[in-house]
Amino acid sequence: DTEVTQTPKHLVMGMTNKKSLKCEQHMGHRAMYWYKQKAKKPPELMFVYSYEKLSINESVPSRFSPECPNSSLLNLHLHALQPEDSALYLCASSQISLRTGVHNEQFFGPGTRLTVL
Amino acid sequence: DAKTTQPNSMESNEEEPVHLPCNHSTISGTDYIHWYRQLPSQGPEYVIHGLTSNVNNRMASLAIAEDRKSSTLILHRATLRDAAVYYCILRGLNTGFQKLVFGTGTRLLVSP
Numbered sequence: 001d002t003e004v005t006q007t008p009k010h011l012v013m014g015m016t017n018k019k020s021l022k023c024e025q026h027m028g029h030r031a032m033y034w035y036k037q038k039a040k041k042p043p044e045l046m047f048v049y050s051y052e053k054l055s056i057n058e059s060v061p062s063r064f065s066p067e068c069p070n071s072s073l074l075n076l077h078l079h080a081l082q083p084e085d086s087a088l089y090l091c092a093s094s095q096i097s098l099r100t101g102v103h104n105e106q107f108f109g110p111g112t113r114l115t116v117l
Numbered sequence: 118d119a120k121t122t123q124p125n126s127m128e129s130n131e132e133e134p135v136h137l138p139c140n141h142s143t144i145s146g147t148d149y150i151h152w153y154r155q156l157p158s159q160g161p162e163y164v165i166h167g168l169t170s171n172v173n174n175r176m177a178s179l180a181i182a183e184d185r186k187s188s189t190l191i192l193h194r195a196t197l198r199d200a201a202v203y204y205c206i207l208r209g210l211n212t213g214f215q216k217l218v219f220g221t222g223t224r225l226l227v228s229p
Contacts, residue, residue, distance in 0.1 A: 042221060043217075043219050055215060056215055103215045106153075107163070108159075108162065109160050110158075
C-alpha cells in the first residue's frame with residue numbers, strides 16, 4: 001500500500017462549526033505533514049509530526065488543531081474558521097532515516113477541499 | 118530557507134524532451150535540490166532529488182551545475198500526462214530536512 005488517503009474529499013462548514021479532517025497511511029512512515037493550498041498558489045506547510053510528536057508548527061492560528069493519535073493517522077481539528085481558510089488541505093507522509101534522522105521524500109494525499117461559509 | 122527561481126510556464130510538444138530550469142544562487146553546502154510535480158486536481162508527487170552529481174530515475178533526470186547555483190529537470194520524452202506544475206525546492210540541514218518550502222513553480226503545458 002503506497003497511498004495516503006484523506007477524508008472527506010470535500011467539506012463545507014459554517015464559521016461556528018467544529019469539524020475534523022482525517023489522513024491515513026500504511027507505509028510505516030513516521031513523519032506526517034499538513035499543508036494548506038489556496039487556489040493557483042503553491043502548498044504551504046502548516047505542521048510536521050515526527051514519531052507522533054509535533055516537531056514543526058508554522059505559526060498556524062489555534063483554530064487549526066492537529067493530532068497524531070498513532071503512527072498511521074493524522075487529524076486536523078477545525079473550529080471557528082474564517083472564509084479565508086477555504087482551501088485545499090493536503091496531508092503527506094515520509095519515512096525517517098534511522099541512521100541520520102533525515103526525512104525522506106514525501107508522499108501526498110489528494111487533499112480535502114474545504115469551503116467555509 | 119534558500120530561494121529558488123523558476124519560469125512561470127513552459128510549453129512542449131508530446132514526445133519531445135523538456136528541460137525545466139531552476140536557479141538557486143543562495144544554496145548552501147548542505148541543501149539538497151528536490152523536484153516535485155503537481156498534476157491537476159492531485160497532491161504533489163516526488164520526482165527526483167540530488168546534492169552534487171547528476172541523477173537519473175525512471176521519471177526524469179536531474180542535471181546540477183558544477184557551482185550548484187542552478188539545476189535542470191529533464192523529461193526525456195514528454196507525454197500529455199506530464200502536464201503539471203513542477204516545483205524546484207531546496208531542503209536543508211537547518212530544519213533536519215523536515216520542511217518542503219514550495220516556490221511558485223513552472224506550469225508545463227504539453228501539446229499533442
